[in-house]
Amino acid sequence: MTDIIASSFIFAGALFVFIGTLGLLRLPDVFCRGHALTKAMTLGTTFIFGGAMFFFDHQADAIKLFVAMAFQFATIPLSGHILGLVALRKNVPRFKHRDTLDC
Amino acid sequence: MTSPYICSILLNSAAVLLLAAILLTMVRLIKGPTVFDRILSFDGIGVSMIGLLVITSILWNSSQFLDAILVYCIFGFFGTVAFSYYLHLTYELEDSEEGSIND
Numbered sequence: 556m557t558d559i560i561a562s563s564f565i566f567a568g569a570l571f572v573f574i575g576t577l578g579l580l581r582l583p584d585v586f587c588r589g590h591a592l593t594k595a596m597t598l599g600t601t602f603i604f605g606g607a608m609f610f611f612d613h614q615a616d617a618i619k620l621f622v623a624m625a626f627q628f629a630t631i632p633l634s635g636h637i638l639g640l641v642a643l644r645k646n647v648p649r650f651k652h653r654d655t656l657d658c
Numbered sequence: 659m660t661s662p663y664i665c666s667i668l669l670n671s672a673a674v675l676l677l678a679a680i681l682l683t684m685v686r687l688i689k690g691p692t693v694f695d696r697i698l699s700f701d702g703i704g705v706s707m708i709g710l711l712v713i714t715s716i717l718w719n720s721s722q723f724l725d726a727i728l729v730y731c732i733f734g735f736f737g738t739v740a741f742s743y744y745l746h747l748t749y750e751l752e753d754s755e756e757g758s759i760n761d
Contacts, residue, residue: 558661562668565713569672569679572706576679579686579702585694588686592698596705603672603709610716619724620712626731627708634701634738641742642694 557609564606571599584650585642593635600627666717673713680706697741704734 578591604624608617680703687699708730715723 556661558665559668562665562672565716566668566672566675569675569709569713572709573675573679573682576682576702576706579698580682585692585698588695589698592702596702600705600709603712607712607716611721613721616721616724619721619728623708623724623727623731626728626735627705630731630735631701631705634735634742635698637739637742638694638697638701641746642692644746645694645748647692647694 561606561609564602568599568602568604568606571595571602575599585647586639587650589635589639589642593632597628597631600624600631669713669717673710673717676706676709676713680710693745697738697745700741701734701738704730704737708734 572595575592575595578595579588582588582591601624604620604627608620611617611620683699683702683706687696687703690696690699708727711723711727711730715721715727
C-alpha cells in the first residue's frame, strides 16, 4: 500500500512537470514562461523526491534524496528569479496584445 | 491486480510523462525567440532529467544514481547562474545592433 501511495506521488510530480512544460511552450513572454515553468517544476520535483524516499531501504539513500529535494526547492525559484532580473534589465520584448504576438 | 504491478504502471507512465516534457522543452529550446527562453528550457530539461534519474534508480533498485542526482542538481543551478551572469555583462539591447540578443 505504501508503494502505491509513493508511486502515485511520483506520478503526480511528473504530471506537474509536464504541465509546467506546457506553460513553457504556450505562453507568450519570457516572464510568463518563467512563471509557469519555475513554480510547477518546484512542486513537481518536491513530489517526485518525496515519493522516491519511500522506495529505499537504507537511511543514507533517503537522506541523499532529502538533501537533493531541499536543494531543488531552494534553487529552482532562485534561478528563475535571477533569469527574470537579467531579462528585465535587457529589455526583452514583452507581451502587449494578442495581435502583436510572435512566439 | 497486485501491488508491484500498479507500482510499475505508475512509475513507467511517470517516466513517459517526463520524457514527453523533455521533448516539448526541446521545441522551445530550438524555437525560442530570445536567449532567455533557451536558458529557461535548459533549466527545465535539467529538472526533467533529474526526475528521470530518480525513477530509473527506483526501477533498477540501485542507489548508485543518487550521487549523480546531487551533482546534476548543483551543476544545473550553477549553469543557469553562470549564463545569467555572463548575459548580465553584455551590452544593453538598445545600445547594440537591432536584435543582437534575439539569436
